[in-house]
Amino acid sequence: MLARKKRNTPVIVITAFLILLIAVVPQFTSTYTVRILSVALINYLCVLSVYVLLGLCGQNSFAQAGFWGIGAYIAGNILTKTFGGSLTAFVAAVCGTAFLAFILGFAFFRLRQYYFTFASIGLMTILNVLFINWVDFSGGALGMKEIPTFQLFGFSADSETSKLYVVFAVCLVATFLILLLFHSSLGRSFMAIRDNEMAADSMGINSLLTKSIAFAISGALCGAAGAMWASVSGYLSYQSFTYNQSTIYLVMIMIGGTGSPIGALIGTAAITILQEGFRSLQDYMQLIYGIGVIILMIFQPEGIWGGGKILYERFRKHREKSKVSAV
Amino acid sequence: MNVLGNTEKNPKLVLSDVCKNFGGVVAARDINLEIFGGEVVGLIGPNGAGKTTLINLITGVYKVDKGKIYFKGKDITAQATYQRAIQGIGRTFQHPHLLDRCDIWTNIIMGSDMAARKKHGNKVDLDKVLPELLECAGLQAIYLDDPMSKLSYGQQKLLEVVRVLLSQPDILLLDEPAAGLNNRETQYVSDLIRYAVKHDIGVLLIEHSMELVMSICDRITVLNFGHQITTGLPEEVQNNTEVIEAYLGGGLADAED
Numbered sequence: 001m002l003a004r005k006k007r008n009t010p011v012i013v014i015t016a017f018l019i020l021l022i023a024v025v026p027q028f029t030s031t032y033t034v035r036i037l038s039v040a041l042i043n044y045l046c047v048l049s050v051y052v053l054l055g056l057c058g059q060n061s062f063a064q065a066g067f068w069g070i071g072a073y074i075a076g077n078i079l080t081k082t083f084g085g086s087l088t089a090f091v092a093a094v095c096g097t098a099f100l101a102f103i104l105g106f107a108f109f110r111l112r113q114y115y116f117t118f119a120s121i122g123l124m125t126i127l128n129v130l131f132i133n134w135v136d137f138s139g140g141a142l143g144m145k146e147i148p149t150f151q152l153f154g155f156s157a158d159s160e161t162s163k164l165y166v167v168f169a170v171c172l173v174a175t176f177l178i179l180l181l182f183h184s185s186l187g188r189s190f191m192a193i194r195d196n197e198m199a200a201d202s203m204g205i206n207s208l209l210t211k212s213i214a215f216a217i218s219g220a221l222c223g224a225a226g227a228m229w230a231s232v233s234g235y236l237s238y239q240s241f242t243y244n245q246s247t248i249y250l251v252m253i254m255i256g257g258t259g260s261p262i263g264a265l266i267g268t269a270a271i272t273i274l275q276e277g278f279r280s281l282q283d284y285m286q287l288i289y290g291i292g293v294i295i296l297m298i299f300q301p302e303g304i305w306g307g308g309k310i311l312y313e314r315f316r317k318h319r320e321k322s323k324v325s326a327v
Numbered sequence: 328m329n330v331l332g333n334t335e336k337n338p339k340l341v342l343s344d345v346c347k348n349f350g351g352v353v354a355a356r357d358i359n360l361e362i363f364g365g366e367v368v369g370l371i372g373p374n375g376a377g378k379t380t381l382i383n384l385i386t387g388v389y390k391v392d393k394g395k396i397y398f399k400g401k402d403i404t405a406q407a408t409y410q411r412a413i414q415g416i417g418r419t420f421q422h423p424h425l426l427d428r429c430d431i432w433t434n435i436i437m438g439s440d441m442a443a444r445k446k447h448g449n450k451v452d453l454d455k456v457l458p459e460l461l462e463c464a465g466l467q468a469i470y471l472d473d474p475m476s477k478l479s480y481g482q483q484k485l486l487e488v489v490r491v492l493l494s495q496p497d498i499l500l501l502d503e504p505a506a507g508l509n510n511r512e513t514q515y516v517s518d519l520i521r522y523a524v525k526h527d528i529g530v531l532l533i534e535h536s537m538e539l540v541m542s543i544c545d546r547i548t549v550l551n552f553g554h555q556i557t558t559g560l561p562e563e564v565q566n567n568t569e570v571i572e573a574y575l576g577g578g579l580a581d582a583e584d
Contacts, residue, residue: 185440191429192437199424202386203441203494204412 011179014262015172022168026161034160038232040272041167042225045174047252047264049221052178054250055258056187057214058194059109061120062246066127067219069241071097071226073137076144076236086150086231093227094220101219105212124243131238143237147230157231167228174221175261181217190214251289255296257303266304337400338363339529340385340416340498345394347377347384353553354380358394360548360558362498362529367520369544369561370533373573376550378533379421382500385531386418387411399497413444417496421503423483425475425490432471434486438493451493460489463522465515481512488519492528499523499530505539517543541565549573 026034046068053059074096075089084092108119131138138144150157150166157163181187189210192200200207230236248271256267275285300307338361347355354377362368370378383389385396387408396404403411412418426434439451461467464485469478478486488504501520505513513536520543523530534540540547540561547564549556551573557564564570 185443188429188433188437188440191433192426195426195428196424198388199420199426201388201408202412202418202420202424203437204409204444205441206407206409 011262014265015175018168022164026164031160034164035232036272036276038160038164038167038228040268041164041171042228042232043249043252043272044171044265044268045221045225045228046249047256047268048174048178048261049218049225050249050253051258051261051264052181052190052221053214053218054253055260055263056182056190056194057211058190059113059211059214060117060250061215061218062117062243062250063120063123063127064218064222064249065241065243065245066124067097067101067222068226068229068245069127069131069236069238070100071223072230072236072241073131073144073226074223075227075230076147077137079147079230080144086148086152089230090224090227093230094223097223097226098216098220101222102212102216105215106208109208109211109215121243124246128238128242131241138238139236141238143235144230145235147234147236149234150231163232167232170224170228174224178221178261186210186213248289251293253303254293255303257305257307259302259306259309263303263305270304336363339399340531341397342381342385343395343397345381345384345396346392347380347389347553348392353377355384355391356553356555358550358555360531360555362531364497364527364529365524366545367524367530367532367543369540369547370531370550371535371537371540371547371564372550372556375552377553378550379502380553381550382418382502382531382533385411385498385500386416412441415445415495415497416500417491417494417498418500419484419487419491419502419504421506423480423487425483425487427475429475430471431469431473431475431478431486434475435471435490435493438490441494445495451495456493460492460519460522463515463518464489465512481508484508485512485515485519488516492519492523495526496528499528501530501532501534503533503535505534505536513539 022037025037046064049064049067050061053061053064071093075093078084078089078092079086104123108116108123111119132141134140149163157166189200189205192203192205193207193210197207200210229240252267252271253264254267255270256265257263271289274288278285278288281288296303302310340360340362342358342360345355345358347353358381360368360381370381372378380389384391387403387406387410391404394404395402398411398414398416401414403414426437435457436453439453442451458467461469466482466485466489469482475483484504484507488501491499504516504519508516517539520530520532532540532544544561546558547561548558549564549567549570556569556573557567559567
């Protein structure tokens with residue numbers, strides 16, 4: 001009776017499909033498309049961080065692009081100013097951002113729900129101002145230039161395709177870890193806080209600590225994305241790490257669905273395709289996002305993936321019923 | 328003093344002169360209460376008597392104004408809710424507090440997660456314990472993969488008791504577990520309480536169904552307007568004139584004056 005069906009098939013199918021896609025696409029397309037794919041995957045890491053915080057733990061933050069920036073600048077500083085290699089830069093970016101997020105989480109999660117969101121908007125503003133004015137750390141308004149690409153054990157990712165593979169590997173590992181988190185006791189305590197904080201309290205969950213851990217994990221994902229971005233683009237500007245970018249991450253996960261990492265993937269893909277496919281409509285992009293989000297929230301609040309799942313369940317039930325009646 | 332007569336046992340939970348006011352409203356005044364392992368203490372009283380407030384004071388949702396709460400001999404008056412929960416104070420809510428967006432399995436497993444969080448907690452053998460508990464609750468036929476919305480209100484309340492029992496608490500605080508349940512489900516509630524007693528868990532039961540309270544409780548405490556009217560055996564309480572007055576209009580008459 002206690003045996004439960006493991007429904008991991010969609011994850012496996014989508015992963016296999018993606019590996020195939022990533023392996024094949026660079027052979028047939030321009031370096032420009034490959035570059036777009038890398039950037040989309042970096043965005044996906046940030047959207048995954050929103051999934052951990054909003055989808056699992058129910059906390060809405062507008063500071064994710066700020067953490068992305070911190071990760072990028074930490075990696076950039078290590079790569080350009082010290083002898084540290086790519087691995088050091090990556091680990092430092094992940095750990096540094098996670099640590100900062102954890103400390104800030106402890107302070108911020110004394111505020112609840114909307115008040116935390118407001119505080120995160122404040123944090124985003126502060127970080128952006130820091131990126132512009134702290135010249136030693138970020139290069140100021142001129143930005144940080146000539147950041148070397150990934151180098152590990154003598155292998156150097158010089159071409160766009162090899163950069164894409166590095167980013168993709170990191171995404172794959174991150175997604176796998178987040179799926180592990182989902183099935184762990186820590187992941188369940190995130191969900192308990194999301195669904196009912198009072199129940200979580202009565203089950204011995206320290207909500208302040210647990211939320212801070214969620215914030216730290218999402219910070220680590222943003223840090224990883226930042227380190228990737230520093231190496232992929234080679235140039236960092238404060239204009240990338242803005243409040244607007246944070247909003248786009250939220251839009252992405254809302255469109256894809258907050259219920260699963262697959263939602264994050266679908267949302268990132270949808271927005272990227274919109275952005276790239278309709279470049280001529282650039283000026284109207286914000287308008288299209290806005291209308292798209294409103295329509296989706298009215299008709300499908302669970303996002304594309306959530307809505308698809310509901311449809312699939314209905315279809316399955318219908319099929320089972322028709323099977324029974326046939327017997 | 329030990330009502331059960333087993334002098335070698337210490338009470339698991341002791342409330343000593345606990346007071347709580349909300350503005351001018353007395354929610355608890357000098358409440359003294361002891362709960363031993365393996366006994367069921369009933370907490371009854373008219374609506375607004377401060378029964379749920381007392382549970383919230385024990386779990387730490389509200390801070391006491393005066394008095395001390397001891398759990399397994401330790402003063403826990405200043406501790407936070409989650410700390411008390413980890414030490415072994417389990418509770419259910421008047422309206423079930425479940426995780427609505429998670430499936431039934433996740434909701435149940437939260438209980439054993441909590442047992443794992445305890446310092447000296449034993450790991451729960453789910454394959455052995457869970458079927459037994461689900462059978463006590465009459466939930467053996469549910470699909471664990473289903474969303475919570477598939478369960479009826481009564482089943483949800485029973486599931487909440489299953490969840491908290493799975494966390495292996497020392498003290499179980501039940502806030503009207505049978506309210507809104509049909510006769511059959513009420514029977515399941517008493518089965519679950521018997522399961523708790525069998526495992527040496529002390530139960531504090533708030534309930535309006537006198538049938539259930541009188542049949543299962545070892546002792547009963549009566550509250551009215553935050554005051555502890557009496558504590559005693561079920562028969563004593565049933566015949567206590569003050570209690571009858573509180574329930575049959577004395578309290579109401581006072582309020583109208």
